[in-house]
Amino acid sequence: MPGLPLIPIPHPLAGNGPALVADKAAAIAGEVVAALCGDAATIAATHAARFTHLTERRLSGGAVCIDAVCAIDPAVAQRAGGGGR
Amino acid sequence: MSTATIKVDADALDDAFEARGWSDGLPVVAPTRARVDAMLRYCDRPADAELGVMPPRQGVVTPEILAVNAVMAGCRPEYFPVVLAAVEAMLEPAFNLFAVQATTHPCAPCLIVNGPIAAELGINGRYGAFGPGVRANATIGRAIRLILLNVGGAAPGILDRSTQGQPAKYAYCVAENEAESPWEPLHVERGFAPGSSTVTLTAAEGPHNLNDHVSTGAAGILATLAGAMTDMGCNNAYLYGQPTIAFGPEHAAILAADGWGKDAIREYVFEQVRLPRALWAQGGMAGMFEDLFPAADPVPIIKTPADLVIVVVGGFGRHSCWLPTFGDTTRVVTRAITRADGTPLARVADLAG
Amino acid sequence: MAIVEVLVPVAATRTTAHPLAARPARLAGARIGWLDNLKANAGALLDGIAAQLAADAVAPALRMTKNATAAAPEAVMAHLRTCDAVVLAIAD
Numbered sequence: 001m002p003g004l005p006l007i008p009i010p011h012p013l014a015g016n017g018p019a020l021v022a023d024k025a026a027a028i029a030g031e032v033v034a035a036l037c038g039d040a041a042t043i044a045a046t047h048a049a050r051f052t053h054l055t056e057r058r059l060s061g062g063a064v065c066i067d068a069v070c071a072i073d074p075a076v077a078q079r080a081g082g083g084g085r
Numbered sequence: 086m087s088t089a090t091i092k093v094d095a096d097a098l099d100d101a102f103e104a105r106g107w108s109d110g111l112p113v114v115a116p117t118r119a120r121v122d123a124m125l126r127y128c129d130r131p132a133d134a135e136l137g138v139m140p141p142r143q144g145v146v147t148p149e150i151l152a153v154n155a156v157m158a159g160c161r162p163e164y165f166p167v168v169l170a171a172v173e174a175m176l177e178p179a180f181n182l183f184a185v186q187a188t189t190h191p192c193a194p195c196l197i198v199n200g201p202i203a204a205e206l207g208i209n210g211r212y213g214a215f216g217p218g219v220r221a222n223a224t225i226g227r228a229i230r231l232i233l234l235n236v237g238g239a240a241p242g243i244l245d246r247s248t249q250g251q252p253a254k255y256a257y258c259v260a261e262n263e264a265e266s267p268w269e270p271l272h273v274e275r276g277f278a279p280g281s282s283t284v285t286l287t288a289a290e291g292p293h294n295l296n297d298h299v300s301t302g303a304a305g306i307l308a309t310l311a312g313a314m315t316d317m318g319c320n321n322a323y324l325y326g327q328p329t330i331a332f333g334p335e336h337a338a339i340l341a342a343d344g345w346g347k348d349a350i351r352e353y354v355f356e357q358v359r360l361p362r363a364l365w366a367q368g369g370m371a372g373m374f375e376d377l378f379p380a381a382d383p384v385p386i387i388k389t390p391a392d393l394v395i396v397v398v399g400g401f402g403r404h405s406c407w408l409p410t411f412g413d414t415t416r417v418v419t420r421a422i423t424r425a426d427g428t429p430l431a432r433v434a435d436l437a438g
Numbered sequence: 439m440a441i442v443e444v445l446v447p448v449a450a451t452r453t454t455a456h457p458l459a460a461r462p463a464r465l466a467g468a469r470i471g472w473l474d475n476l477k478a479n480a481g482a483l484l485d486g487i488a489a490q491l492a493a494d495a496v497a498p499a500l501r502m503t504k505n506a507t508a509a510a511p512e513a514v515m516a517h518l519r520t521c522d523a524v525v526l527a528i529a530d
Contacts, residue, residue, distance in 0.1 A: 025486020
């Protein structure tokens with residue numbers, strides 16, 4: 001649906017701790033406000049082609065993430081660094 | 086709308102297709118005009134007829150673009166009616182292809198072919214049916230994956246967000262072993278005429294083995310499947326849906342000999358394949374879909390007995406398998422293999438004139 | 439070098455545009471509906487955004503949930519229609 005204001009956050013979300021979820025929320029709050037008020041046609045135009053490039057993206061670089069900033073929660077990664085028992 | 090063409094070095098075809106993101110990683114057959122036209126001889130619709138749009142990329146589905154991908158997959162032209170019917174099944178809203186394509190779950194559309202066309206095309210429903218070695222299974226299944234990639238845009242990590250994927254995303258196509266089944270075949274159960282041919286689509290994980298080497302009666306086989314299917318790691322434990330049991334013919338014969346029909350097996354699975362709620366609540370997707378699981382304890386993996394799909398697949402040996410699915414967000418869809426006017430096709434050879 | 443002409447396997451695309459609903463001019467005083475699809479952390483993300491917007495949105499908010507596997511039922515939609523704007527969180 002072109003123009004639907006979809007605002008992405010870095011994947012994943014389900015495994016994130018409360019602090020990281022709050023950070024991700026804060027990071028997009030401004031975009032949410034911009035999508036919720038004002039001229040609908042302008043908002044639609046802003047979002048119309050936002051993800052189009054993804055659908056045409058080639059695999060030449062291998063299977064890549066939608067967003068370069070996607071990562072495991074650093075707090076989890078730090079704890080995992082010890083490798084467990 | 087005519088399909089675009091490009092000129093490439095024949096000796097570097099695979100590199101050219103890989104560089105453009107047009108392959109599944111395996112070498113492809115060059116989709117030349119002559120080969121695509123040969124494929125379209127087995128289709129009585131206009132090559133540019135629009136059959137729908139395929140999510141998530143919203144690619145326009147035409148017989149020609151399907152034929153291009155079927156050629157690349159290595160399909161014989163006569164396989165094309167099965168590919169076309171399978172795509173039409175996936176485009177039915179109940180299948181929810183958008184979610185199937187984009188989910189982090191590893192589901193892949195599995196094709197189960199019934200009726201005389203399965204034998205005509207040599208689609209394997211016996212030994213090793215889910216595995217390699219038979220061109221019809223391998224290339225029809227692969228054509229579906231190439232279509233999902235190139236028409237639907239389900240490139241891994243981009244619009245296909247499956248965390249790990251699974252081998253069945255390369256190819257997932259079997260025939261039901263109707264000749265060695267003691268029961269009514271799947272398509273007849275689902276309302277199609279016994280002499281008709283159909284393809285049934287289910288968005289499933291790979292086959293999970295149900296090994297019972299020792300039971301001589303139904304009780305042991307049922308206990309084995311209940312033990313294996315009581316699976317907290319499958320979506321069905323939290324989202325219901327329509328998982329499939331594909332019984333090997335030996336297990337099916339023993340069950341039937343002891344008086345077990347498909348409906349009785351469904352009732353058994355509904356009642357006996359259940360997770361204690363205290364265990365169920367410790368992980369998985371606990372708490373996310375409480376409206377689906379109001380107070381059940383223990384928790385079943387199907388919402389109603391009728392939701393269990395049962396087929397017979399395989400050769401002799403003491404193995405069966407079950408196919409967990411994505412959950413109730415996708416429903417099993419069966420599509421008759423027909424002419425353009427909806428007339429059932431007795432043989433694909435009739436299409437070629 | 440043998441050159442072969444091949445058909446491109448990638449389909450043309452066709453999308454359907456739907457006009458967006460009219461928006462309030464400003465968020466101040468608007469009633470916002472928050473729709474949580476119940477997947478892990480979707481609600482927490484909504485909470486985080488709501489906290490950021492709290493200073494602007496002074497009208498009482500409406501919080502609803504939906505099953506992630508299905509469209510929101512009509513009863514939920516009816517409640518959401520009473521809002522000036524709705525935010526849906528879709529988690530993984």
